[in-house]
Amino acid sequence: MAVWTPKFITFDCYGTLINFDMAGAARRCYTDRVGADIMPAFITDFARFRLDEVLGAWKPYYDIVSSALQRTCRKWQVEWQPQDSDFIYADCKTWTAHPDVPEGLRKIAPSIPLVLLTNSMNDLIPHHVPRLGAPIHMTITAEETGAYKPAMRGFEYMLNKLECGPDEILHVSSSLRYDLMTAHDLGIKNKVFVNRGHEPGCPAYGYTEINDISELPAVVGL
Structure with a gap:
């Protein structure tokens, strides 16, 4: 992926940022x-x-x-x-962020708003957002959207709430099945697969692969 600055970087939370244990x-x-x-x-x-x-x-x-x-x-x-x-x-409620997450997000947050699209609940996600170690612009839960990923509805809700198109965001996830396949089907061309080893990748879905969030700033030229 060529260096490109998205309007927002949107993230899966559990597994990608929080150690989903x-x-x-x-x-x-x-x-x-x-x-x-x-x-x-x-x-x-x-x-x-x-x-x-x-x-x-x-x-x-x-x-x-x-x-x-x-x-x-x-x-x-x-x-x-x-x-x-x-x-x-x-x-x-006890789960914490992957060690690479806080520093990686802190490098990006001052330049690009960070958004969470998570299969969490409104009463559960507050335990985890503070552990990410960086400002989060917006958090959207499955409870708010009325749908869990991999359904498209949550992504559609998020794009509408952000008032942007699928070509204006970069979506980041460690899961093809929950996130990146759906993002692909919705026309979100800019995607990052964080290969944390818990799910196989599939390059045909068109993403940049990184090992952890410490590599994400370079993807957007930071």
Whole structure:
């Protein structure tokens, strides 16, 4: 990608900026009920069921997590208890930013407004924005848009609220499935894939690949 200054840089938050440790939360919750030999597969299914849950009608993220957890437990014949969902949702509030995030964002924020488009809730995201270490111009949650990514509705809502077109933003995410495929389909040509190793890339979707946020300022000439 040639050096170009977007009107806004828009970000996925969890996984891209905040260390999305749902796998760790599941391990901590089920360490006494799920054997070490099946724990990786248990965690993988939990992630897949969460994606399936967000593809349906909007509901609070607690319910997304709880339903996916119950489906995972049924598949693996593990006892689910209501407090398990409470534990994992509470664990979400403790997550911190990836170490590379604050400095990288601080280099950009004075020149280009930073925007979050997140699958979070209005009561959950305030725990994480201060940990990013840089001014955030606008935060848009799935609760506000009434839709979870990868649905297009959140992106459309964001562009309307920012009063800009898809050609005026740079969208940054560590996920093809949740973000960059949808951004591509909406005509957002300027995209960055942060390869944090939790999801494979696909260059056919047309993005610049970086290893972490410390490399992002150079993408926009800062």
